[in-house]
Amino acid sequence: MANSKRPLPQPTPETQHFWEGTRNGELRLQRCDACAAVYFPPRPFCPECSSRMVSVFSASGRATLHSYVINQRPHPAFAAPYSIAIVELEEGPRMMSNVIGCPQTPEALELDMPLNVVFEKQNDDITLPLFEPAGDRT
Amino acid sequence: MTGVAIVGAAETTELGVIPHMSQIQLHADAALNALKDAGLGIADIDGVATAGESPTGIAHYLGITPTWVDGTSVGGCSFMLHVRHAIAAINSGQCTTVLITHGESGRSNVGRGSFRGMGASTLTGQFETPYGPMGPPTMFTLPVLRYMKDFGLTHEQLAMVAVVQRQWASMNPRASFRDLITVDDVLNSRMIAYPFHLLECCLVTDGGGALILTSDERAKDFPNPPVYLIGTGESVETPMVSQMADLTSSRAFRVAGFAAMKEAGIKHKDVDHLMVYDAFAHLPIYGLEDLGFCERGEAGSFISEGNTAPGGSLPLNTNGGGLSYMHSGMYGMYAMQESVRQIRGTAPAQVDNAQVSLCLGVGGMFGASGCVVMSRAPH
Ligand SMILES: [Zn+2]
Numbered sequence: 330m331a332n333s334k335r336p337l338p339q340p341t342p343e344t345q346h347f348w349e350g351t352r353n354g355e356l357r358l359q360r361c362d363a364c365a366a367v368y369f370p371p372r373p374f375c376p377e378c379s380s381r382m383v384s385v386f387s388a389s390g391r392a393t394l395h396s397y398v399i400n401q402r403p404h405p406a407f408a409a410p411y412s413i414a415i416v417e418l419e420e421g422p423r424m425m426s427n428v429i430g431c432p433q434t435p436e437a438l439e440l441d442m443p444l445n446v447v448f449e450k451q452n453d454d455i456t457l458p459l460f461e462p463a464g465d466r467t
Numbered sequence: 468m469t470g471v472a473i474v475g476a477a478e479t480t481e482l483g484v485i486p487h488m489s490q491i492q493l494h495a496d497a498a499l500n501a502l503k504d505a506g507l508g509i510a511d512i513d514g515v516a517t518a519g520e521s522p523t524g525i526a527h528y529l530g531i532t533p534t535w536v537d538g539t540s541v542g543g544c545s546f547m548l549h550v551r552h553a554i555a556a557i558n559s560g561q562c563t564t565v566l567i568t569h570g571e572s573g574r575s576n577v578g579r580g581s582f583r584g585m586g587a588s589t590l591t592g593q594f595e596t597p598y599g600p601m602g603p604p605t606m607f608t609l610p611v612l613r614y615m616k617d618f619g620l621t622h623e624q625l626a627m628v629a630v631v632q633r634q635w636a637s638m639n640p641r642a643s644f645r646d647l648i649t650v651d652d653v654l655n656s657r658m659i660a661y662p663f664h665l666l667e668c669c670l671v672t673d674g675g676g677a678l679i680l681t682s683d684e685r686a687k688d689f690p691n692p693p694v695y696l697i698g699t700g701e702s703v704e705t706p707m708v709s710q711m712a713d714l715t716s717s718r719a720f721r722v723a724g725f726a727a728m729k730e731a732g733i734k735h736k737d738v739d740h741l742m743v744y745d746a747f748a749h750l751p752i753y754g755l756e757d758l759g760f761c762e763r764g765e766a767g768s769f770i771s772e773g774n775t776a777p778g779g780s781l782p783l784n785t786n787g788g789g790l791s792y793m794h795s796g797m798y799g800m801y802a803m804q805e806s807v808r809q810i811r812g813t814a815p816a817q818v819d820n821a822q823v824s825l826c827l828g829v830g831g832m833f834g835a836s837g838c839v840v841m842s843r844a845p846h
Pocket residue numbers: 361362363364365366375376377378379380
């Protein structure tokens with residue numbers, strides 16, 4: 330995929346740690362110190378119990394393919410067809426991403442298949458978390 | 468019952484491709500038609516609600532001095548929420564006669580403000596946009612593979628939603644697409660975003676609609692029989708489809724639908740006619756289940772077996788829906804217009820003795836919902 334033209338995120342104070350993490354090869358999530366809920370996207374309080382006592386931690390990067398579409402229409406930054414996926418992280422939260430490193434077909438993209446995070450640098454500030462088939466893990 | 472009724476309802480004079488009208492004029496054309504339908508003048512209106520345009524712009528353009536305005540904008544179901552809010556406003560004496568307008572130059576793009584995309588610093592801009600979604604066809608559709616795997620919904624059953632709605636559209640002279648189609652036609656139409664084919668995605672057209680609401684007491688003195696509003700509900704879940712709590716069910720549908728049916732005091736068997744906002748073919752499936760008309764996982768076969776088709780036990784999306792009738796972008800207004808026509812007995816594909824119609828709207832990509840129950844009797 331030609332990624333240079335991707336519409337890139339602009340971090341905010343509340344999401345800074347996430348994008349700092351991806352730059353350093355870590356997928357960072359947050360966990361509530363009060364009720365232990367793990368959540369995403371980032372915010373400085375727990376969406377389950379509203380506690381402001383929360384911690385950032387590095388996730389395993391292991392996930393499964395929860396759902397997806399394969400876009401057929403031309404996008405300035407992507408070579409269609411390409412997958413847009415919702416992955417379920419081992420720690421519970423789900424996030425949108427792309428599954429790369431395999432054919433972009435229904436046959437290759439099997440629901441619930443194991444995935445691993447890979448980090449794709451876009452520029453000096455932004456590195457995106459993408460996912461590829463785990464292959465060796467079942 | 469809510470104590471408020473619809474006494475005026477109309478769509479734009481034309482529907483479909485209307486390049487000779489700007490978006491705000493589509494609002495006005497529908498509003499003027501609704502005023503005529505109600506036998507009212509503009510000076511009779513003291514409440515204004517709209518989405519897509521600002522209520523300030525609509526009030527000024529039409530020459531209204533309102534004592535109540537509502538600009539709730541949560542996507543295509545905003546108009547259902549306007550109905551709900553207008554009921555509260557009328558009942559509390561903040562206004563007496565509310566005009567709700569919709570107009571959208573979705574296809575011709577005349578006089579339509581620049582699309583406000585989600586900025587790169589919003590949560591959507593940070594955590595969805597970088598992965599290449601291109602609007603509703605790649606976002607609203609994202610949950611359905613999960614549903615298909617969990618409940619065994621087939622591609623053929625998904626296609627049947629479009630097939631059945633075309634049957635309804637074939638009876639409607641104002642529908643954009645009226646030629647009957649088969650499952651093969653749907654599955655052979657161009658792939659937009661797997662698993663969705665072109666005929667499983669809504670139209671993109673121009674049009675508008677307007678409603679006029681007033682109290683039950685006054686509602687009897689209008690040219691058309693009142694369409695009583697007997698129950699409403701609303702809710703929101705998430706602006707990010709990737710963050711739905713359950714990709715196989717809409718929390719906003721469940722909350723809004725439950726509230727509306729509870730207030731109306733009705734059971735499922737009391738509903739003669741159903742509208743479920745269908746931006747894409749899976750929406751009626753989610754709607755039927757989240758409203759409780761079908762058990763989880765059974766709506767696909769319910770539709771495939773003809774239960775929602777002409778002659779079926781639960782007529783659904785009888786105007787042809789967003790898939791075949793029209794879809795300007797914020798379709799909720801047209802769903803309510805069809806419910807009004809069915810209750811008045813004036814629909815092109817009229818359901819015999821439609822006493823109660825339930826109309827469920829969606830906003831964003833499963834982000835919001837509004838539900839309105841209409842009745843021929845005040846209850
Ligand atoms: Zn907590």
